[in-house]
Amino acid sequence: MNSMATVHIDEIKALARQAHDDPAVRERLVADVLGADRGAAVQAAWALTHLPKADNERLAAHRKALSLKALATDDTSLRRLTLALLERMPWSASARPDDEPPEHYLRLLDFCLEHMMLADESYGVRALCMKLAYRLSLPYPELLGELRRSLLLLEPSELGAGVRCTRKNLLKTLTP
DSSP, X not given: OOSSSOOOHHHHHHHHHHHHHOHHHHHHHHHHHHSSOHHHHHHHHHHHTTSOGGGHHHHGGGHHHHHHHHHHOOOHHHHHHHHHHHHXXXXXXXXXXXXXXXXXXXXXHHHXXXXXXXXXXXXXXXXXXXXXXXXXXXXOHHHHHHHHHHHHHSOGGGSOHXXXXXXXXXXXXXXX
């Protein structure tokens, strides 16, 4: 993918269709997301977010690498897109209540709990962090309690509309 050229949504959707049909294309896109070229990473992640829901399980094999990329990048667009990919993935198979969660799982949860609270973080990242923190916490009731307490600390009047809505919906789900 040419990182210097402007990419249009029709090209992104076409690339997503190719990735759906061809595992090699999908793997190349994942490699681009994880690579050092910022432009190629953002475009590849954008294309992967347009995959059909049925492909979320296929991307789950890259959960740890994508989590580490989301944690490490300073690029807001790439962070938002990798978090969107992670939020779409099935998480129940990676965490069972009788097992300790893997280290990268806890690092991602800590990241999400921290970044959803940051006033200078983008609204998109904050909302995705809330949703992902919820998904990551589901198998662990004590973590759901921590998430609820964190959400209650956020002042709704200081949040954008999308973040406020995400907070409200999660609190409804988390309230016994």
